[in-house]
Amino acid sequence: MTQHSVADDVTAPRSSSLPPLQFHKPGEDLAAAMACTRCKEQGISIPPGWGQKKADRATREEADQDDAPKKRRTPPFTFLQWQLLHRIWDKVTADGAGDEPDSRLLALTCALRGAIRGYANLTAQDFRILRLEDPHDSVRRLVEPGWLRTTPEEAVEAQAMAPAQCGLPTIQGNPWGVGQGIRSGASGWVSRTLSHKKMRKKPNGMRMTAVYVAAHATPEGDISVPAEKVVSAVRISGTDELTSLLVRWEELGWIEDFRMTDGNVVARLTELTRPLAHVPVPPPTPPMTAPATTPQDVPVLERARALVEGREAKIADWVGAFRDEHGHGPSWGMVSEHFGWPPRAAPDHEVTQEALRMLEEGGWLTGFGVPFGLRRGSAQA
Structure with missing residues (x-):
């Protein structure tokens, strides 16, 4: 879990006596947290959402063990793939590429393949799959008006190890601004439907x-x-x-x-x-929000001080007890949840950040910047 430092515009400046907060690679604390049996018993997901991912994986593994025959899964035809197919087909129609169904099918196939790079690779096997009555004539109908750059012989006789690279002058520079996944999905849907x-x-x-x-x-x-x-x-x-x-x-x-x-x-x-x-x-995923739990008209420093002053030892003791029990420190979210501080999704979450800064500056807590690295500070020694 990535811990965030306090924003300079809403908090006091960090003391020069403290080392700067650093963001480290996952270490022993994170490894201990992910293998922690106590967290698992208490329903704590580490990292957040990991528990659901493991449950989903277990469900899939259980399903894979089923000996019953399974239907082959067909990739979904997504909205972006559907949208791209419409745009490409409209482009082919507007260009007038192909004056009968066979050459139009070949033009659509080339446009779908070359939507990003501006050229389409063709082989003899492609023409057999498309089932064109006269492949040479279909290619000629696209080459003569300049819509496709190749020759009928080169395209129709190309082998899989050396496909014919057929240029598409009217489709250059990825005009639809799509990625390879969307392009291949749209092309794959047409191929599956034709077959x-x-x-x-x-x-x-x-x-x-x-x-x-x-x-x-x-x-x-x-x-x-x-x-x-x-x-x-x-x-x-x-x-x-x-x-x-x-x-x-x-x-x-x-x-x-x-x-x-x-x-x-x-x-x-x-x-x-x-x-x-x-x-x-x-539908769009609703943003994770939580209501403010501290008075918004009071400065952040005062609100944070009200959460911490007089409770420093209690907070440090709780963090230490958590580490003794679990073998790793709690996350910031666990601390804020236990003591009723504003969570990260709340509009006043900077109060929690400032409270933790005060605890670090006072020597009550240390281990900031390391996932699950919180522990008692020198003030508790």
């Missing part, structure tokens, strides 16, 4: 339509997206083809309750495909 068992032996126009509507579902699985936007993004012929494709997907159980309403595709993901929807943004 869904419902996608087997389907043409890419049909597959891309299913991926696009799934990518525009709410966390609850509801879909509402302009039909023209789907047509433009997938590069199919028009709304008539879109309607026939979505009717077919409804028959196959990809979506349900499909209808066209005011030019919008309205539907829902089915129970089978609802796990493809992105997860909602978790």
Whole structure:
């Protein structure tokens, strides 16, 4: 646990006779605290939150010992991954990359892979996975207008040990400002969705339509997206083809309750495909706060003095007894909790810091700056 020194603007200056507070690496006291059986018996978590982490780990280990077959865990489609996929797909659409479903799928794949570095690595295996009817033609449709920098032969014939590095002139300098985890998550979601068992032996126009509507579902699985936007993004012929494709997907159980309403595709993901929807943004963690327990209109020094004066020996004795029992000193939080001083989460926590400074300056306590290093000072000798 990191101990903090007193802020200069709210406390008296530190005496020049005292050595400066130092922050040390974990030592014997912290090791003793983490292995302390008395703390465990008393429900004291060292470091704070460590007890819950150990409980969670024990639960996972217990589950791992279960001999029952386990389903393969699918990574969640997070909001940031969902947001990046939308932006990249919109960028590919705006660039006009690919004039039919196969080349549009290849363009989307390249953009997802090159969103950070500005180039995409391709191999012959990638083209087999994408199931393009004519890989050379699909690459040519992206190379001729200058959207992709490579050659059809180089890209289609590249092997895993020497992939073709295909430049993306319109995607340079990490335009979306994302990290590798978000980028790979968005790319992975598209790959998993394209390889869904419902996608087997389907043409890419049909597959891309299913991926696009799934990518525009709410966390609850509801879909509402302009039909023209789907047509433009997938590069199919028009709304008539879109309607026939979505009717077919409804028959196959990809979506349900499909209808066209005011030019919008309205539907829902089915129970089978609802796990493809992105997860909602978790609510923000509320800040840890505590009410003030000392009068705010009284100077910090006076409030701290009222907590300490006449009780120095009692406080030092308690710290010493704690160390004798546990084999390590208490944390600042333990001291403040035992004596009813303002906790760190309280707006008047500087009063506790000043009280501890007084105890150190008076020689009642020492060991500051070392995790769980508090002990009796020279005044108790």
